[in-house]
Amino acid sequence: MDIVELTAIEMKENLEKKRISARDIVEAHIDRIEKVEEELNAFITISKEEALKSADRIDQKVRNGEKLGPLAGIPIGIKDNIVTKDIRTTCGSKMLENFVPPYESTVVEKIRKGDGIILGKTNMDEFAMGSSTETSYFGPTKNPIDSQRVPGGSSGGSAAAVKAREVAIALGSDTGGSIRQPASFCGVVGIKPTYGLVSRYGLVSLANTLDQIGVLGRNVIDAALMLKAIVGYDEKDSTSIDMELIDYIEVLSENIKGIKIGVPKEYMDLEMDKRVKEQVFKAIKTFEDIGAIVEDISLPQMEYGLATYYIVSTAEISSNMARFDGIRYGYRAENYETLDELYMNTRSEAFGEEVKRRIMVGTYSLSRDYSEQYYKKAVKVRTLIKEDFDKAFEKYDVILSPTSPNLPFKLGEKLDDPLAMYKTDLFTVPVNLAGICSISVPCGYVEGLPVGLQIIGNRFEESKILKVARAFEKHVSLGGENIGL
Amino acid sequence: MVSIDYIRYISEICKIKFTDDELEDFIQQFTGIIEYVDKLKEVNTEGVVPTYFVNSNTQPLREDVIRDGLSKEDVIRNAPEEEYGYFKLLNVMD
Amino acid sequence: MAYKTIIGLEIHVELMTNTKIFCSCTNEFGGEANTHCCPVCLGLPGALPVLNKSVLEYGIKAGIAFNSKIANRTKMDRKHYFYPDLVKGYQISQDDIPLCSGGYVEIELEEGTKKIGLTRIHIEEDTGKSIHTEEGDSLIDYNRAGVPLIEIVTEPDMNTPEEARLFLEKLRSTLKYIEVSDCKMEEGSLRCDININVVDTETGEKTNITELKNLNSFSGAVKAMEYEEKRHISLLEEGKNTQRETRRWDEVKSETIIMREKGEVGDYRYAVDGDILPIEIGDKWIEEIRDSLPELPHAKKQRFIEEYDIPEYDAGVLTQSKELADFYEETVKYTDDPKQVSNWIMGDVLRRINDEELQIEDLKFKPKDLAQLLELINQGKISNNIGKKVLRTMFETGDSPEKIVKDEGLIQISDEGELKKIIEKILSENEQSIIDYRNGKDRALGYLVGQVMKTTRGKANPQMVNQMIRDMIE
């Protein structure tokens, strides 16, 4: 049996049936990592020793006949903006190159309690600012399907690691599409949960009213398994929601006949790759075949989504990035004679271009002279965007769109054109603005490159998007992908 | 075009330094972005309440009970410079 | 020319909660550097704030005590600036919706009661503390980072440094009354910034506002204001103006020194803190807090006037602090002359306390002892003057008045026979005075009484001596 080819659920089942040990699983994945990582660069830090220790602990549990956690033996990658106690957490930045957190994030605590095995910290755009994982201080991650191309971002390391079988599942974070877009580019499943479903405690804030931790897996079931393990109210995150927990695995088998799907015409009218559009229309056809009711809908404010997102997110970014001043942790400039020089040199030497750009734009849109015009305007447009979705969900169960308007592009292609880069998130950002949930599933291939289908659900209706995604995944068999690695 | 003086002012308050050369390139990109987001001006937002929170829950209140914080070592473990358990920097404060 | 001084204050008060405002670290003062810290109050990446219920409660208490309106829905905002003491590059504070708005504090002036308006009271977090070494380094301790504060902003309603002092005294005593803060200026738990300028009431010309910072005592604050008042007036007289600036008080040089010019107000980029949800405060909770408050100084003062039939001025002084008011009430319990008790406490007791900067709690004697002292006076066992002397001893030894009187032989001589002997002796030694008296010089009588008191070391009953001398020489 080729362990790395198993799904997460299969790994766990084989472990429970004592066909394989946790150590077998970890060693198989470490072998895989050693084989592909040099080319792929999906990880910033690999926690091999730790992983082996966890594996032995779980094997001991198996021998003792103790009850195993829901993630038992599953090798997991953690995006490097999620704090891991005693494991370096860099956010892909020179600023935190040597930062070793003295505390644990809530999600990682849950993974450890659930007997999941953390294999390492995955690569990402610096502080999650980017859509290609090229802005990482630790070099870009390659797309496992085509190493000339980007894996998407900012959770590109997590998506690539999952696709390349370095781990079975991974955690990412999604502020404007950072899980779904790389999922789309790497041909995997990515879930961005409703704001408040998963605790953000220990997630290094990018834009804290938009950020959510989510999951990446090779199929919907694996992703659902991971989601189920990390959700729940956390008294350490006031924005997390106290609600009844749902068994996301159980709902997957439900029928979707008669389910009402909306396809927003404003989305389909936005600038996009025709070949992507074709694949999405094919997917819509598939849904009709399995008995869903698909109708055109209107979300009139969508064309303002990206501009709104850009202002709201950069404003929050400028605030959240202010703590990186070289005093308590992180990089500190060697030369300074004044306090201003200490700050200026530290921040200018340790932040990359995109980070600086967003801090500047955010500071501008919050500044005394412009906040009325930009920030305060954008938070109102945000209301209108949210209301569009609220209205649509009165009639429809889920909304479909492409995940990204583009196919995975070549490394370097969009690096010098920030606006073009931002536009790859055109379809995903409105979801974060509204705080609702969404999943990206592979829906086809164009010349060997994957296309992602985005299924959007109302707040806390993860079970709906999961069962729709699962029904789709079960029904279609996708072929034609080039596995470069 | 966003004025160079205002960019300098912004750079001053967010403590991001640009050399004059960098600034020339930067201002182009910056202006491009601002022109793009300027499309928000088209939207009529009269009477629209801002959204700062997407959910309707309110702030839970923590009971005023002391819990252990970090050990002294953990507090300063990431400090760029440290002395006697304090965070240290050159005296550049006024 | 006539000038009017305009003074407004901004006061930061640390709250006496158990834990910090957004984390469960202890809010104990001091401690070894960086030992009261956690990921939240250190601003570590990924850590999130969770609001302490007591902070709201204490803030609401202050609001009620100062007659403010309590917001039913409020929020926390981020105020951005860079400083090493500040862990996140922003302070979590409140911008446009403070916890409490409006309100006032009443101060007692000779011409009557004056209301000093409050603009607002809001909650926020304190910053860390830095020390500077001789080697040219700065060392930072974040134990204080995240300690809860209320910021109280007044209207520019005070017109003399003395009014500002009275306001601060009243504010402090009230906050101590309701037990939201210990208000120890020396530990930084009460800090005061002052905005001061002067207007020429004839021409309407004004000086620019000077901000006074880093004042660490009330007396320093008053001296700084007096200094500034003079400086502003003399500038106006020269036809000049001040610049908008921030100054500090130099205790040694007895002058204010410029810290920085304040060209314009900072661009703090206030923004809602998305990590803290809207805060809801129900009327029911506000009422519960109101009911739990101890009697406030103002109500106590009114009660003193009615219950003890003492003048408003006395009641005002006696209710300055809860400790003093309690001491007074406890003493009155053992006597039947509340006004006499008030006279003694406001006079000799407070004078000594103020001179030696004592706290009521530090006194070596108890209210019961003071009552006993008054009893001895009222029974004629000692004179008023001897009473004062006994009180001085009580301050030093804490002995009961009876014991002091006994040990020092201070019982008043009221025996007519004994007094007669002493008076006869004095009269025989002072014939000239007798002649003077008979010639209409009243002062001579006083001299003779004084001689008797001197001989008896104050123990003679002065009323009796007075009467007896008259009888004997007329």
Ligand SMILES: [Mg+2]
């Ligand atoms: Mg303040």
Ligand SMILES: [Zn+2]
């Ligand atoms: Zn703390």
